[in-house]
Amino acid sequence: xxxxxxxxxxxxxxxxxxxxxxxxxxxxxxxxxxxxxxxxxxxxxxxxxxxxxxxxxxxxxxxxxxxxxxxxxxxxxxxxxxxxxxxxxxxxxxxxxxxxxxxxxxxxxxxxxxxxxxxxxxxxxxxxxxxxxxxxxxxxxxxxxxxxxxxxxxxxxxxxxxxxxxxxxxxxxxxxxxxxxxxxxxxxxxxxxxxxxxxxxxxxxxxxxxxxxxxxxxxxxxxxxxxxxxxxxxxxxxxxxxxxxxxxxxxxxxxxxxxxxxxxxxxxxxxxxxxxxxxxxxxxxxxxxxxxxxxxxxxxxxxxxxxxxxxxxxxxxxxxxxxxxxxxxxxxxxxxxxxxxxxxxxxxxxxxxxxxxxxxxxxxxxxxxxxxxxxxxxxxxxxxxxxxxxxxxxxxxxxxxxxxxxxxxxxxxxxxxxxxxxxxxxxxxxxxxxxxxxxxxxxxxxxxxxxxxxxxxxxxxxxxxxxxxxxxxxxxx
Numbered sequence: 001x002x003x004x005x006x007x008x009x010x011x012x013x014x015x016x017x018x019x020x021x022x023x024x025x026x027x028x029x030x031x032x033x034x035x036x037x038x039x040x041x042x043x044x045x046x047x048x049x050x051x052x053x054x055x056x057x058x059x060x061x062x063x064x065x066x067x068x069x070x071x072x073x074x075x076x077x078x079x080x081x082x083x084x085x086x087x088x089x090x091x092x093x094x095x096x097x098x099x100x101x102x103x104x105x106x107x108x109x110x111x112x113x114x115x116x117x118x119x120x121x122x123x124x125x126x127x128x129x130x131x132x133x134x135x136x137x138x139x140x141x142x143x144x145x146x147x148x149x150x151x152x153x154x155x156x157x158x159x160x161x162x163x164x165x166x167x168x169x170x171x172x173x174x175x176x177x178x179x180x181x182x183x184x185x186x187x188x189x190x191x192x193x194x195x196x197x198x199x200x201x202x203x204x205x206x207x208x209x210x211x212x213x214x215x216x217x218x219x220x221x222x223x224x225x226x227x228x229x230x231x232x233x234x235x236x237x238x239x240x241x242x243x244x245x246x247x248x249x250x251x252x253x254x255x256x257x258x259x260x261x262x263x264x265x266x267x268x269x270x271x272x273x274x275x276x277x278x279x280x281x282x283x284x285x286x287x288x289x290x291x292x293x294x295x296x297x298x299x300x301x302x303x304x305x306x307x308x309x310x311x312x313x314x315x316x317x318x319x320x321x322x323x324x325x326x327x328x329x330x331x332x333x334x335x336x337x338x339x340x341x342x343x344x345x346x347x348x349x350x351x352x353x354x355x356x357x358x359x360x361x362x363x364x365x366x367x368x369x370x371x372x373x374x375x376x377x378x379x380x381x382x383x384x385x386x387x388x389x390x391x392x393x394x395x396x397x398x399x400x401x402x403x404x405x406x407x408x409x410x411x412x413x414x415x416x417x418x419x420x421x422x423x424x425x426x427x428x429x430x431x432x433x434x435x436x437x438x439x440x441x442x443x444x445x446x447x448x449x450x451x452x453x454x455x456x457x458x459x460x461x462x463x464x465x466x467x468x469x470x471x472x473x474x475x476x477x
Contacts, residue, residue, distance in 0.1 A: 009340030018294030023065030026149025031074025064406025151353025229289025286314035310416035357453030364396030400460035402467025
């Protein structure tokens with residue numbers, strides 16, 4: 001039987017803390033998994049000393065992405081979905097001041113913040129985002145366990161696609177999907193839109209109540225991140241002195257329209273002017289707001305990554321506030337089902353890691369996801385949905401990842417706004433096209449993206465060794 005990776009929509013859309021899914025959420029999850037390993041092997045209570053080695057891209061841009069902080073939060077036993085992010089600073093300061101780390105919230109061990117997390121420029125062979133946890137046990141033995149953060153918060157140990165471990169779960173899927181052509185064939189055979197095919201797969205894993213609860217959590221987190229970003233002024237941390245722009249942009253757009261909380265915010269937005277320039281500004285404002293929250297260690301939803309978290313929710317807000325004022329929870333659910341499935345196609349056929357494929361793997365994929373979701377909501381056929389996703393990615397091919405100072409700020413935040421605008425444009429072009437005669441199938445653009453990723457110089461893969469990252473420095477700012 002052909003092995004196809006089982007990827008749920010909720011694997012692609014995950015709640016986490018910024019600024020990066022691969023460099024923050026992934027290492028955080030890796031630390032949690034490592035603690036699980038220690039307990040499973042009856043080593044947890046024997047640990048006397050730990051040391052963490054970060055390699056490759058995790059090292060080169062790790063400081064700017066808070067990789068060390070995220071790893072420590074995972075070691076402390078905090079969870080990125082539920083942690084009170086207001087206490088992050090105090091938790092890290094306690095380690096620095098006391099030289100102690102409360103491992104999983106259970107055992108205090110000696111730990112030096114400056115010496116026990118090492119940033120190594122060396123790249124491990126398997127993946128650019130590698131990390132190794134090392135221990136000294138009370139019996140004198142030493143252990144080491146390596147993990148790889150492959151993008152979108154996904155963490156693996158050995159296999160890039162890790163399909164074998166998920167095969168049992170995957171076999172329950174009524175519609176196994178590896179390529180866009182297979183998804184299209186299921187839609188034709190069942191006479192159903194993409195969202196219904198994807199929902200059927202999700203129902204093989206969860207009840208309808210669980211699915212709806214997960215989508216509500218995802219949307220609530222997306223909406224909260226947009227709201228917080230639009231109502232927070234100041235400068236982003238990290239030393240680049242990047243001013244938050246969503247606050248003032250939102251003030252000018254919302255004008256004197258009254259509201260008091262996040263629940264009243266969407267109705268208030270719907271009352272504002274909707275000329276073409278205002279639409280562009282609103283979409284940009286939504287996208288900027290999410291990624292300003294992400295850049296300041298805030299909580300966002302990977303879509304498919306933290307660095308590209310603003311594109312999908314901003315396009316959904318465009319639909320709710322501009323296109324359809326009567327949009328419902330079911331509309332949001334359909335949008336996310338389609339977007340998540342499009343993202344999974346890119347993960348299966350290429351990558352969603354900027355360290356592997358440059359920014360085309362993050363903003364490009366997020367734009368394709370948003371374009372697909374919007375096209376279905378606007379009445380597009382499955383063929384038009386796939387065409388819109390292809391168009392969005394086609395015009396992100398070759399996009400490099402060159403964050404200045406290793407921070408997910410410049411050019412990353414603006415790129416989410418550009419990805420959102422391209423997604424809307426791609427949807428409109430697809431809706432005006434005969435998608436049955438598309439010249440470039442989505443599967444071909446996914447293959448092309450992967451070929452481009454492999455050809456791309458590593459300087460442009462989230463290492464801050466090329467592009468804007470070397471042309472503009474902290475001293476210039």
